[in-house]
Amino acid sequence: MSGTSYSLRSQVPPPPVFLASFSYDTIGMQNRTGGGGLPGASAIYIAANRAIYWPFVIRRQVTVYRFFWVNGATASTDNVQVGVYDNNWHSVKLGTQTLASGPSAAQFDNITDTVLHPGAYYMAIWCNGTTTTMLRTNPGQRFMDGIFQQNSQTSGLPTTATPIQNTNAYFPLFGLALRASP
Amino acid sequence: MEVVLPRYYDNNNTLCSLAAEGNIGHLGNHTTSTSWPLAKLVVYHPVSISRSVLVNKMAWVNALTVDASGHVQAGVYDEAFNLLGSTASTVPTPVTAAQSVSVTPFWLQGGRRYYFAITCDSLVETMYTISGLVAGTTAGLGFMTETTSSFGLGNPGVPTLPTTEFPTWVYASSETAI
Numbered sequence: 137m138s139g140t141s142y143s144l145r146s147q148v149p150p151p152p153v154f155l156a157s158f159s160y161d162t163i164g165m166q167n168r169t170g171g172g173g174l175p176g177a178s179a180i181y182i183a184a185n186r187a188i189y190w191p192f193v194i195r196r197q198v199t200v201y202r203f204f205w206v207n208g209a210t211a212s213t214d215n216v217q218v219g220v221y222d223n224n225w226h227s228v229k230l231g232t233q234t235l236a237s238g239p240s241a242a243q244f245d246n247i248t249d250t251v252l253h254p255g256a257y258y259m260a261i262w263c264n265g266t267t268t269t270m271l272r273t274n275p276g277q278r279f280m281d282g283i284f285q286q287n288s289q290t291s292g293l294p295t296t297a298t299p300i301q302n303t304n305a306y307f308p309l310f311g312l313a314l315r316a317s318p
Numbered sequence: 319m320e321v322v323l324p325r326y327y328d329n330n331n332t333l334c335s336l337a338a339e340g341n342i343g344h345l346g347n348h349t350t351s352t353s354w355p356l357a358k359l360v361v362y363h364p365v366s367i368s369r370s371v372l373v374n375k376m377a378w379v380n381a382l383t384v385d386a387s388g389h390v391q392a393g394v395y396d397e398a399f400n401l402l403g404s405t406a407s408t409v410p411t412p413v414t415a416a417q418s419v420s421v422t423p424f425w426l427q428g429g430r431r432y433y434f435a436i437t438c439d440s441l442v443e444t445m446y447t448i449s450g451l452v453a454g455t456t457a458g459l460g461f462m463t464e465t466t467s468s469f470g471l472g473n474p475g476v477p478t479l480p481t482t483e484f485p486t487w488v489y490a491s492s493e494t495a496i
Contacts, residue, residue: 147368147369147370147427147428147429147430148368148429149366149367149368149428149429150366150429150430150431151366152364152366152431152459152460153364153366153397153431153460154364154458154459154460156458156459156460158458158459174448174451174455175448175449175450175451175452175455176452176455177452178452196429204458205458206452206454206455206457206458207454208452240452240453240454241453241454241457241479242454242457242458242479271452271454271455271458309454309455309458309459310458311458313460315397315460318462318477318478318479
């Protein structure tokens, strides 16, 4: 094709340094437009032993150094676990079940450095009680299509997930830290 | 002819600390005029960009009160917290307006992450921020803060997890007219 060529060449941008459940790279905009935008609030975990799965896409290879979540006003005797699954629901990396500690602050699980190649994934969070609170928003459940859950996971996040459609309006802030520190 | 469009959040020549990355851009319009929280606090906003931009000016947004005896400085750090460029120490004025300052031009490379930083030495100076954020929110979005012993953006920066929730507007622009 002849003629003047206009090019506004883009690089594939790296994902946010904290690839979080609120990020555009997940379904953060659904959260916002569904009425769940920040500021959020502290609220108890939605159900003991429930795993919740958030879809996300990365367009270039990244290294995950830590998992994180943001505790609400009460960090308690409950354990929290974060992990990553591939698009076929096989776990790529599962974090350590860790006692929620430090209210109103981000808490980290330092994992073995894990490379994720471009593709579609799910980030997952699990908690074994309902005393622990997390920073969360609450968009209407009807605006949370794409999020899945799995109940009664007494042993934590499963190696292979078999989730069902999400049924609750509970949108915690958690995710993958692509920065080793702080 | 091939046209490759940039992603939605950096599709112009003026990048914004609260929109360029998209990580916190969906916070919406909870904007409140708020006093600078701590003298000499530096707030680092994480930003990812998809195409290279030559930065000629930087800007911030003064809110309802400015301090004629105060100073503001804005700059950009790379991921290793090296200061790539910054404004001079600048007296904030006027109220309720973006204030832009020319910088020695510097490049931001597409496909990389940066931190847009801003600092102020006055507790009287106000800026617009996102009100009502629960403690820990900006930590979970990759922000950082630093309290320096003397006013100004250090090189390198030595930030830690945020000690306060104060996301605000910092612009970096290739335009010379902002």
